[in-house]
Amino acid sequence: MSDAPILALDNVSKIFGRADNPLYAARDVSFALHSGRTLALVGESGSGKTTAARLIMREYFPDKGQLLFRGAPMGKADSKALKAYRSSVQMVFQDPFASLNPAHTIHYHLDRPLRLHQRGLSRAQRRAAVEELLQRVKLDPGQLMAKFPHELSGGQRQRISIARALAVNPQVIVADEPTSMLDVSVRLGILNLLNDMKRQLGLALLYITHDIATARYVAEDIMVMYAGQIVEWGDMEAVLGNPQHPYTRLLLSAVPDPDRRFSEAGAELDQIETIRRQSALPQPDIRQVADNHFIRPMP
Amino acid sequence: MKLLRQLLHNRKAVIGLTILVLIVLVAIFAPVLTEYSPVKRVGRPHQPPSWDHWLGTTRLGHDVFSRLVHGARVSLAVGIGAGLLITVIGTVLGIIAGYKGGVIDEVINFFTNMVLVIPNLPLLLVLAAFIGQASPLVIAVILGFTSWAWGVRVTRSETLSIRQRDYVKSAEMLGEPGWRIMAFEIFPNLISIVGINFIGSIIFAVIAEATLEFLGLGDPNTVSWGIMLYNAQNASALSVGAWWDLLSPCLALALLGLGLALVNFAIDEIANPRLRTGGMLARWVGLTRAGEGKL
Amino acid sequence: MTTPVLSVRNLNIDYIGAETDFHAVKGVSFDIAPGELFGLAGESGCGKSTIAFAVSRLHRPPALIRKGSQILVDGRDVLTLDDAELRKFRWREVAMVFQSAMNSLNPVLTIEDQFYDVLRTHTGISRAKARTRAAELLKLVDISPDRLSAYPHQCSGGMRQRIVIAICLALNPKLLIMDEPTTALDVVVQREILQRIDVLRKQLGFSVLFITHDLSLMVQVSDRIGIMLEGELVEVNDAQTIYRAPQHAYTRKLWASMPRLHGTQITGEVTP
Numbered sequence: 001m002s003d004a005p006i007l008a009l010d011n012v013s014k015i016f017g018r019a020d021n022p023l024y025a026a027r028d029v030s031f032a033l034h035s036g037r038t039l040a041l042v043g044e045s046g047s048g049k050t051t052a053a054r055l056i057m058r059e060y061f062p063d064k065g066q067l068l069f070r071g072a073p074m075g076k077a078d079s080k081a082l083k084a085y086r087s088s089v090q091m092v093f094q095d096p097f098a099s100l101n102p103a104h105t106i107h108y109h110l111d112r113p114l115r116l117h118q119r120g121l122s123r124a125q126r127r128a129a130v131e132e133l134l135q136r137v138k139l140d141p142g143q144l145m146a147k148f149p150h151e152l153s154g155g156q157r158q159r160i161s162i163a164r165a166l167a168v169n170p171q172v173i174v175a176d177e178p179t180s181m182l183d184v185s186v187r188l189g190i191l192n193l194l195n196d197m198k199r200q201l202g203l204a205l206l207y208i209t210h211d212i213a214t215a216r217y218v219a220e221d222i223m224v225m226y227a228g229q230i231v232e233w234g235d236m237e238a239v240l241g242n243p244q245h246p247y248t249r250l251l252l253s254a255v256p257d258p259d260r261r262f263s264e265a266g267a268e269l270d271q272i273e274t275i276r277r278q279s280a281l282p283q284p285d286i287r288q289v290a291d292n293h294f295i296r297p298m299p
Numbered sequence: 300m301k302l303l304r305q306l307l308h309n310r311k312a313v314i315g316l317t318i319l320v321l322i323v324l325v326a327i328f329a330p331v332l333t334e335y336s337p338v339k340r341v342g343r344p345h346q347p348p349s350w351d352h353w354l355g356t357t358r359l360g361h362d363v364f365s366r367l368v369h370g371a372r373v374s375l376a377v378g379i380g381a382g383l384l385i386t387v388i389g390t391v392l393g394i395i396a397g398y399k400g401g402v403i404d405e406v407i408n409f410f411t412n413m414v415l416v417i418p419n420l421p422l423l424l425v426l427a428a429f430i431g432q433a434s435p436l437v438i439a440v441i442l443g444f445t446s447w448a449w450g451v452r453v454t455r456s457e458t459l460s461i462r463q464r465d466y467v468k469s470a471e472m473l474g475e476p477g478w479r480i481m482a483f484e485i486f487p488n489l490i491s492i493v494g495i496n497f498i499g500s501i502i503f504a505v506i507a508e509a510t511l512e513f514l515g516l517g518d519p520n521t522v523s524w525g526i527m528l529y530n531a532q533n534a535s536a537l538s539v540g541a542w543w544d545l546l547s548p549c550l551a552l553a554l555l556g557l558g559l560a561l562v563n564f565a566i567d568e569i570a571n572p573r574l575r576t577g578g579m580l581a582r583w584v585g586l587t588r589a590g591e592g593k594l
Numbered sequence: 595m596t597t598p599v600l601s602v603r604n605l606n607i608d609y610i611g612a613e614t615d616f617h618a619v620k621g622v623s624f625d626i627a628p629g630e631l632f633g634l635a636g637e638s639g640c641g642k643s644t645i646a647f648a649v650s651r652l653h654r655p656p657a658l659i660r661k662g663s664q665i666l667v668d669g670r671d672v673l674t675l676d677d678a679e680l681r682k683f684r685w686r687e688v689a690m691v692f693q694s695a696m697n698s699l700n701p702v703l704t705i706e707d708q709f710y711d712v713l714r715t716h717t718g719i720s721r722a723k724a725r726t727r728a729a730e731l732l733k734l735v736d737i738s739p740d741r742l743s744a745y746p747h748q749c750s751g752g753m754r755q756r757i758v759i760a761i762c763l764a765l766n767p768k769l770l771i772m773d774e775p776t777t778a779l780d781v782v783v784q785r786e787i788l789q790r791i792d793v794l795r796k797q798l799g800f801s802v803l804f805i806t807h808d809l810s811l812m813v814q815v816s817d818r819i820g821i822m823l824e825g826e827l828v829e830v831n832d833a834q835t836i837y838r839a840p841q842h843a844y845t846r847k848l849w850a851s852m853p854r855l856h857g858t859q860i861t862g863e864v865t866p
Contacts, residue, residue, distance in 0.1 A: 240855070592608070
């Protein structure tokens with residue numbers, strides 16, 4: 001487990017709209033992904049976390065700043081560099097019902113990535129590899145290989161998505177709300193699977209969610225995002241135990257907590273509008289609160 | 300295949316398919332079904348239906364039944380051939396335009412709109428008149444190359460919506476080449492739309508061909524249902540009371556259209572469960588009537 | 595013992611298929627007292643939304659409410675009402691907020707027209723009076739009356755949901771059914787809306803049937819909670835008991851599956 005990050009965003013901004021009225025979907029975003037560690041990116045809708053995911057998956061390109069892959073910046077690159085990137089960075093999607101093609105069997109879904117990224121394998125070897133992948137995500141190959149996605153449950157489909165991402169032997173997995181569309185009792189299995197894969201394979205995981213409680217369960221580090229900026233970040237227990245930015249405090253007090261009835265609201269809930277407005281303004285300064293805990297103070 | 304099994308359970312599909320299979324068999328076995336040649340004078344003019352001539356004779360003494368079953372071959376061939384051409388052009392252009400986007404989409408759209416705007420039948424009339432006595436093959440080709448625009452529109456819009464789905468994005472992230480994505484990820488999900496387009500195109504082609512020939516723009520030496528209509532009209536069949544001469548091709552065309560339309564409705568119902576009515580709710584209706592429950 | 599606002603007795607609902615039936619709701623019975631917020635929790639397919647639809651009689655074939663079921667609103671059996679009585683019953687006695695209610699606002703009508711639509715159908719009042727009433731109702735959910743001339747797409751998701759709630763309260767119903775009303779919204783917006791409902795409930799005195807899969811939220815908000823599993827109501831108790839001393843194995847399993855934000859984390863062992 002080396003210290004150098006496999007993937008990093010360095011002061012990246014993504015701007016939409018016209019020059020006189022720019023909309024910053026991401027503003028000066030910087031973070032790094034290390035092997036064997038999970039980084040949680042937490043925020044509400046419109047906060048910019050989807051933009052960050054798209055920047056990493058090369059669907060968007062940075063307008064300012066750069067994406068660093070193994071230390072080297074990725075330009076709008078040549079196809080060879082892009083192919084290496086695609087072998088190293090994979091994504092698990094939110095919607096288990098839309099992430100698999102209804103017209104193809106499970107075997108097809110796992111066979112394709114093997115064919116594209118491990119050309120040397122024979123047919124028999126590929127089949128064995130598909131079986132091994134299914135077993136790794138705790139599914140029975142005999143039962144499922146010939147089935148179609150609509151015959152599987154949501155949890156099973158999500159496991160297939162993870163298996164597909166693992167088929168290319170990636171180093172980074174971006175999980176975009178992988179459990180938000182699953183039943184409560186199924187979520188834990190998926191989260192445990194991601195944790196196990198991370199430990200066994202030394203993956204770097206970027207876990208994007210709006211559900212902070214699950215973020216705490218899987219990630220060591222956390223970033224809180226609002227209006228395109230990362231307003232607070234650092235070690236999970238440090239940030240959750242001692243939130244400094246008013247937006248983080250607002251978010252944490254709004255998360256349903258069965259121990260606190262509605263009447264015992266935190267102070268932030270009375271100033272929602274103000275906090276939102278202030279947090280949307282550009283906050284260029286960075287202040288260090290503790291060893292691994294930073295915030296961008298509100299102006 | 301699951302689709303086939305579902306089709307066979309649907310009453311509309313069964314009736315429609317039966318009609319179609321019947322017509323196709325009649326067309327294939329035409330020479331076996333009748334001893335008369337469709338183009339030789341074999342009886343007295345305008346004989347009503349009898350045991351000798353099941354559907355009577357035309358003004359020129361041709362056996363109507365023989366002309367009907369031989370004509371089925373031509374009408375079906377033109378219908379299916381033109382329908383295939385229309386569907387292939389429409390689907391290919393539609394998927395490419397929907398998936399690639401950008402300049403390619405703009406160019407395809409431009410041509411599609413041009414072809415869409417031109418009124419179909421007058422264009423066909425002008426082309427057919429220009430070519431003179433158009434044989435069925437020529438008619439099929441003309442129909443194929445002028446009627447694909449609607450299919451492009453429908454296929455393109457469906458492709459646009461599929462394109463956004465996560466499984467297409469996933470294929471791109473795995474590094475699948477564009478042509479593979481279009482052919483193997485997007486196309487399999489378009490099959491029901493393409494199927495409906497295909498059957499609709501066949502109906503259109505059969506009727507358009509009959510129309511052209513009825514108006515006198517076809518080759519009078521061919522034997523097809525359209526030419527039969529043309530001859531009957533010229534012989535003033537209805538006015539002289541020879542109803543069999545005109546009604547036989549009419550009913551044949553109507554029957555073919557009905558069979559195709561029923562199959563189309565069935566595919567629609569199967570592809571979209573919300574369109575299901577009647578038969579599929581039989582048990583529910585029964586239970587409600589018996590007072591076992593209510594809404 | 596005052597008459598419960600809602601009394602569900604032996605409710606059985608099936609979805610009739612071509613050959614077999616799916617039993618969505620199996621013999622469910624519970625009561626909701628006046629002014630109470632009753633939560634119905636469960637995972638997808640457990641039947642909670644089916645029950646909600648049945649109370650407003652919104653089901654379409656192939657759903658079938660089996661005979662022997664009773665749904666009493668203020669003592670009257672909803673299942674025996676005919677069409678005319680049903681029309682009077684809806685909105686006045688029971689109102690429903692759906693999950694995608696934000697999308698159930700007519701996109702081509704202004705907010706004011708939406709209110710007018712409902713008020714006129716049920717009370718036949720004039721436009722001017724409807725406008726005043728609409729402004730009143732918007733104030734109840736913390737929206738300024740100058741939003742009356744806006745269209746739904748000009749309002750955010752949370753605002754649209756609050757407008758729907760205001761329309762639901764227009765005729766002072768006794769029971770408000772909310773089916774996953776905040777699931778598609780952000781956690782802060784969710785908090786704002788539910789806090790408002792809490793305040794309004796105490797102010798206007800209606801009861802709420804609150805359906806969601808988020809147990810933590812439910813414990814925060816409800817007076818009593820019912821847990822549903824595969825069509826059956828497996829446990830009914832007051833909120834704190836469901837949280838601190840769950841009786842049924844399924845309830846305990848649910849709690850064990852939810853990662854905690856504060857305090858000790860769950861062990862993460864998955865029991866099948």
